[in-house]
Structure formats: C-alpha cells, structure tokens
Amino acid sequence: MVLSLGSCSFFELEDVSDPNFPDRSAFLANPTKSQLDFLATGIFSDLRTNGSGTGQGILLAYQVPGVIGREIYVLSTSDNRYVTELLGITPIDNANFLSGYFGSYSSARRSARTLADAAGNSPQITEEQRNAYLGFANTAEAYAMLVLSDLQYENGLRVDVSDPLKPGKILPYPQVVAAIKDKLDLAATQFAKAGTTLPFPVPSGFANFNTPATMLRFNRALAARTAIRTNKYTEALAAVQASFFSLTAAPTAGPLFNYGGANPDVFNSLFQVPNSKGSTVVVAHPSFVTDIRPTDTRISKVRKRDLRATTGLSSEFEPAIYASNTAPIPVIKNEELILIAAEAYLNTANKAKAVEAINVLANFYKVAPVTIADSDAKLLNEILYHRRYSLFYEGQRWVDLRRLNRLGDITPETTSDGKKTSVLKQLPLPFAEVQWDVANP
Structure with a gap:
C-alpha cells in the first residue's frame, strides 16, 4: 500500500507523533495503557475522517460509489472530473484526487496495525485487556480493507503489510475478501476472551457498542457485510445472526461516526447546506425520485432545490440525510442487516423467513408487502429496491449491482x-x- 511522498500514506507514519499517526517505535518499545488508549481513540477518528481531519476519506468512500451507482451527481463549475471520469466519459486519472480515499483508509490500516503490534508487546496490560485492543485493531483494519476492496474490486489489494517497506504483493479480490473475513474472525475470538469491559474509551456514536460483547456484535455485522460481497449466504446468515440484527429494533439502529464541529473536532463532510449555491454541489440522481414508490417514506431522504445544471447534467433534488454539519454518519445499520438476512434466507431455502424480513422494512417505510407466493426473482428485486432506498448515499448500490452481475x-x-x-x-x-x-518487482 503505497502512495507518493507528500500524500497521506501507509508508509509515512514513522516520523509522526500525532496519536492518529503514531511513531511506531514509541509504541512498540514499551507501550503504556495510556498510549494504547490514545491510539485507539485516534483510530476511531481516523476511520471517520482521515489524517488531516478534512474528511476526504469518508467523503470519497460515499461519494465515488454514489456517483458511479447513479445515486447522486457531484456537479462542479470548477472541476468536472466527478462527472467525466466517474461516469465513464473519459478514463480516470489514477494520480488525481479521486484516489484520496486510498491514502485515508491505508493510514487507518497502518494505525490499526500499530495498535495490534503495540498491544501484543505491552507488559503493562492484562491478557483480557490485550485481547480487547487486538480485537478492536483487527476489526478496524478489516473495516478499512473492506472499503478499499469495494472501490478496487478486481484490482485486488495488498494483504500482508506487516513490514511497511516490504509489503506483500497485491492479491486478487477473492483472496482479499477471504483475508478480511479471517481478520474479522480472529478479532471475534479475541473479543470473546476480553472480559466484560473495554479498556479504552469509545466515542459517543459507539455508546451501545462499548463492551467486548457488544463490540463483537459490531464485528459480526461487518462479517455479514463481508460475506455478502461474494454472495456467501451461509456465512452471511451465521454472521448476521451473531450481530446486532433485530426484526423489532429500529431499522436505523447501529454504530455511528459522530462529529463535534470546529477544531479540535471536525464536521460531517457529507452535510450540505440546503439549496447550496457553492461551486461544487451534490444532487440526487433524478432516478431516485422517478423510481421510488408513491407511498415510500424514504422520499424524505431528498428535498427539492433550485435546478442545478452543469457538465451536461442536471437535477432539482438534493440529499437531505443530515440535518446539520455535526450530524452523525452511520457505520452499518440494522436495516442493512435485515436485508442481508433476507437475501441469505432467500438463497438458503428459507423463503418464509426472507418474506418476514423484507416485510419488516416494507411495513416500516409504507410500501406494499411481499408474500410467500412471490417468485424468488421478485423477492430479490424487492431486496435490492429496499437496499437502494434504505442505504441511499452510503456506498452500497453500485457494489450490490456489481456483485450480482446487474450493473446493466x-x-x-x-x-x-x-x-x-x-x-x-x-x-x-x-x-x-x-x-x-x-x-520493486
């Protein structure tokens, strides 16, 4: 995982003392619990923004697949690459800002590896505490790898990055997904041996995931998302059932990346002032409105705005997901788990359970329910419909259509x-x- 000098990179952390980008030698020699806690806090922050605190990582991780998957347009009067390159009019320049997500999530991987190595060495913590730090580090790295692999897909990814100056070769996508699964499974065994209390603080967005047992449920949610990437339905079902999945809890329940605002915290980079007149504006793809069913309450995820037109495209709607620039961003939600369960049930000969799961969201969002008499093809279309609208602008639709060979x-x-x-x-x-x-051949 390499980025050029001067960028936010996996290999540029050796001389940095910021807890988000730690000096490895300082942590590996004889790390104290306080140092480990600072690093864990830095990783939470790193995953929701990036090293510079600008939020470019999560911004691109949601916007890039959103544009390619025709959920949104990013219309700019000063930079048309969001249109010309992401919509396939011209080839993408692999050295431009659209690769910024790579450095952001690579730095998160690096911080997670540093925490794992430091916790493994520290003589100042108990074995239960060590397992908690290791479980979190491996879960965080797996999450960052999953974001990277979603965007890189068949290009593959480096899995072995234990030596930053001698990283392993880029591996094919199936091996990358298998490595992510292995990392999450390892973390699950570590959380199971971590006692009843996490030794490090968690941000407010993870308030319901602040013990080893509840952090394990978050880990299993990510494992379910990982399994569905390669349509491994038995694995997905086992993982989702061990997660915080619930047919009775709020569909939007789940961990959040929270934002506090001005320095020393940062803003939600996905928030946009209503009817913004700025040079770069995110608008909803017109099909969001034309394809949604008349009674579906998720229409509230967009709002009308003055017509925005540039680069040969236009829209009179914009995302209305975040009420303010300090609103939290979901990491993974219960409704995604419900839909993973529905798809897994459908593909493991449990159609009745699939119908039950689909109808939880159909009833919640006021759309027509499905029945056991509906064909499997119709039920899958319903699942994809709900994934499109429940996970709008969360980087999922493009990945869904791709994994099911339905980009057409x-x-x-x-x-x-x-x-x-x-x-x-x-x-x-x-x-x-x-x-x-x-x-380095």
Whole structure:
C-alpha cells in the first residue's frame, strides 16, 4: 500500500507523533495503557475522517460509489472530473484526487496495525485487556480493507503489510475478501476472551457498542457485510445472526461516526447546506425520485432545490440525510442487516423467513408487502429496491449491482451536450501503487 511522498500514506507514519499517526517505535518499545488508549481513540477518528481531519476519506468512500451507482451527481463549475471520469466519459486519472480515499483508509490500516503490534508487546496490560485492543485493531483494519476492496474490486489489494517497506504483493479480490473475513474472525475470538469491559474509551456514536460483547456484535455485522460481497449466504446468515440484527429494533439502529464541529473536532463532510449555491454541489440522481414508490417514506431522504445544471447534467433534488454539519454518519445499520438476512434466507431455502424480513422494512417505510407466493426473482428485486432506498448515499448500490452481475440495471445517460456515459466496474489502482511494484518487482 503505497502512495507518493507528500500524500497521506501507509508508509509515512514513522516520523509522526500525532496519536492518529503514531511513531511506531514509541509504541512498540514499551507501550503504556495510556498510549494504547490514545491510539485507539485516534483510530476511531481516523476511520471517520482521515489524517488531516478534512474528511476526504469518508467523503470519497460515499461519494465515488454514489456517483458511479447513479445515486447522486457531484456537479462542479470548477472541476468536472466527478462527472467525466466517474461516469465513464473519459478514463480516470489514477494520480488525481479521486484516489484520496486510498491514502485515508491505508493510514487507518497502518494505525490499526500499530495498535495490534503495540498491544501484543505491552507488559503493562492484562491478557483480557490485550485481547480487547487486538480485537478492536483487527476489526478496524478489516473495516478499512473492506472499503478499499469495494472501490478496487478486481484490482485486488495488498494483504500482508506487516513490514511497511516490504509489503506483500497485491492479491486478487477473492483472496482479499477471504483475508478480511479471517481478520474479522480472529478479532471475534479475541473479543470473546476480553472480559466484560473495554479498556479504552469509545466515542459517543459507539455508546451501545462499548463492551467486548457488544463490540463483537459490531464485528459480526461487518462479517455479514463481508460475506455478502461474494454472495456467501451461509456465512452471511451465521454472521448476521451473531450481530446486532433485530426484526423489532429500529431499522436505523447501529454504530455511528459522530462529529463535534470546529477544531479540535471536525464536521460531517457529507452535510450540505440546503439549496447550496457553492461551486461544487451534490444532487440526487433524478432516478431516485422517478423510481421510488408513491407511498415510500424514504422520499424524505431528498428535498427539492433550485435546478442545478452543469457538465451536461442536471437535477432539482438534493440529499437531505443530515440535518446539520455535526450530524452523525452511520457505520452499518440494522436495516442493512435485515436485508442481508433476507437475501441469505432467500438463497438458503428459507423463503418464509426472507418474506418476514423484507416485510419488516416494507411495513416500516409504507410500501406494499411481499408474500410467500412471490417468485424468488421478485423477492430479490424487492431486496435490492429496499437496499437502494434504505442505504441511499452510503456506498452500497453500485457494489450490490456489481456483485450480482446487474450493473446493466443502470442505464448510462447521455449528457445534454451529447457525451455518452458508461458504468465503471472499479476504480484504477493508484499511480503510486503501480509505481511501487514497478520499482520493486
């Protein structure tokens, strides 16, 4: 995992003392519990923003697949690459800002590895505490790897990064997903041996996941998402049932990335002032409104705005998910788990359970229920419909259609000035990653 010098990179943490980007030698020599706690706190922060605190990582991780999956447009009067490159009009420049997510989540991986190595060495903590730190570090790294693999897909990813100056070769996507699963499973065994109390503080967005047992349920939720990436339904069902999945809890329940505002905290980078007139504006893809069912209450996720038109595209709706610039961003929600369960039930010969799960959301969001008499194909379409609207602008639709070989469900548009778009399968491998392998064959 390599990015060029001057960027936020996996390999540039050796001389940095910020707890979000720790000096490894300081932690590995004889780390105190206080140092481990600072590092754990830094990892939570790193995952929700990036090293510079600008939020570029999570911004791109939600916006890039949102544009490719035709959930949103990013319309800019000063930079048209969100349109020309992400909509497949011109090839993506693998050295430009669209690769910024790679450095952000790579730095989170690096911090997580540092915590794991430090906790493994520390003589100043108990074995239960050690397992808690290790479980969190492995879960955090797996989460960052999953975000990266969603965007890189068949390009693959480096799995072995234990030595930052001699990283392993890029592995194919199936091996990457298997490695993420293994890391989450290892973390699960560590949380199971971590006692009843986490030794490190958690942010307010994880208030309901502040013990080893509840953090384990979060870990299993990520394991369910990982299993569904390669349509491994038996694994997905086992993981979801061990998570915080519930047919009776609020669909939106789950851990959150929370934001406190101005320095020393940061703002929610996905928030946009209503009817913004800025040079760069996120708008809802017009199909969000035309395809939603008349009674579906998730129409509230967008609001009307003045028509925004640029780069040959336009929309008169914009996302209305976040009420303020300090609103939290969901990490993974109960309704995603419900829909993973529904798809897993459908594909493991338990159609009745699949219908029950689908109808939880159908009833909650006021759309017509499904029945046991409906075909499997119709039920899958219902699952995808609910995933589209329940997980709007969360980086999931493009990945869903891709894993089910249904990218053809997206109709490429032709811009008003005659440019034909296409649907990308993945982002290119960042330039520095390519160059590293050229220099280190």
